[in-house]
Amino acid sequence: MPERPLALFAMSAETLPSVYPSAVLDRIRACVDVDPDLIAEDFRDPRVRRVLAEAEILLTGWGCPRIDAAVLDAAPRLRAVLHAAGSVKGTMAPGWWERGLVVSSAAAANALPVAEYTLGMILLVGKDLFASREHYRARRTFTVAEIQPGIGNFGRRIGIVGASKIGRRLIELLRPHDFEVALSDPHVDRDEAATLGVSSLPLHELMRTSDIVSVHAPAIPTTHRMIGARELALMPDGAVLINTARGSLVNTDALVEALRPGRVSAILDVTDPEPLPSDSPLFDLPNVFLTPHLAGSQGNEVRRLGLYVAEELERLLAGRPLVHQVDHTGLERAA
Incomplete structure (x- = not known):
């Protein structure tokens, strides 16, 4: 069996179980080598840095720390960021697109x-x-x-x-x-x-x-x-x-x-x-x-975000086009 790519969760540890319930997490782990107990809430954490150095895919979401030039430099093998939330504008920093990263977002979800x-x-x-x-x-x-x-x-x-x-x-x-x-x-x-x-x-x-x-x-x-x-x-x-x-x-x-x-x-x-x-x-x-900002994904609706990422991950590794790939050219005027 070919070796699976290494991935890293970068999001709030508190929200991960809601976004990735067991059935969805199983789909993720069937595709990549990822530890759901190691979640990057701070990219300066030495344990995170060790995995980041080898990671090919970041699975991001609410609470993801900003991915700046220093993070990109620490992740030389990184090729894709799959975001289980809406806009990536608050997460991304200059340098993403120059690296040729594939970026997908669950904004549609x-x-x-x-x-x-x-x-x-x-x-x-x-x-x-x-x-x-x-x-x-x-x-x-x-x-x-x-x-x-x-x-x-x-x-x-x-x-x-x-x-x-x-x-x-x-x-x-x-x-x-x-x-x-x-x-x-x-x-x-x-x-x-x-x-x-x-x-x-x-x-x-x-x-x-x-x-x-x-x-x-x-x-x-x-x-x-x-x-x-x-x-x-x-x-x-x-x-x-x-x-x-x-x-x-x-x-x-x-x-x-x-x-x-x-x-x-x-x-x-x-x-x-x-x-x-x-x-x-x-x-x-x-x-x-x-109403208190509840129109967006709440309760069982957040599972849809994780499901979108699992589906995109399967497409990515199968060499198929991503359905929810972010087009950086229109990002400035996107929500």
Whole structure:
């Protein structure tokens, strides 16, 4: 039997059992020689350094220390980094690509639960579920078969800000429903938008004409506080802003002021700052629904991240193309 390549886990030891349950870990260990009890949480650890010197593959994830030039120099045989999480931007340092490393990320696996969360919220807010629940709680009665005007999901326009992996996955999940979907992304032209099955609009027009606006753009300098007082003022009465991307994409002070009159509402899984100070008005405004950054992979969903890495590892060692290889040329504007 040929000798298996040496691999090293580089991530939080606390999260490894959740990401790699026994069945997935068995698939990993069938491909490579890896010790699940030796986890690189600090590349300066002498035990880690000894393995790093011979390792061909790094299996990274949440809590991975930064892989800088010194780490790369200490790993002369390294040829691949398989990341069981989303973006590699916080992990990578200059020098990765010059080394010719193959880099893969489970960002697509993490995109699915965020898109599912967003779809669920879109369907619920379209029925005005959160406000209706509170009205029912207060009144303790309702009229059977009364048609509630102004609610419903038929023909609503959903505006998506950012054609990221999550934004694109959401577009797929919205297709079976009777929505009109619009997209605002400066890197997607009308032809590509048409291929996605959506209309392409500039941000101000999308904000002005959408019943529900869902934010999925990356957090980069050009998107910092891209939704501020001007954009929020454009939203129609009764419109809802959903943010599952990064809190920094929305100007928090402007959002609070836009929400105070009750003209528009917000569903926020991310905020700026995060977590919010305990006295933030966002906790108490009745037209705000806050969740604690849980749209991404949680609970049993994190297994999907490890499964993606196991599958990529099998492809890598079989000489097949990777499905989730990172393209460094578009990394600067990726989430």
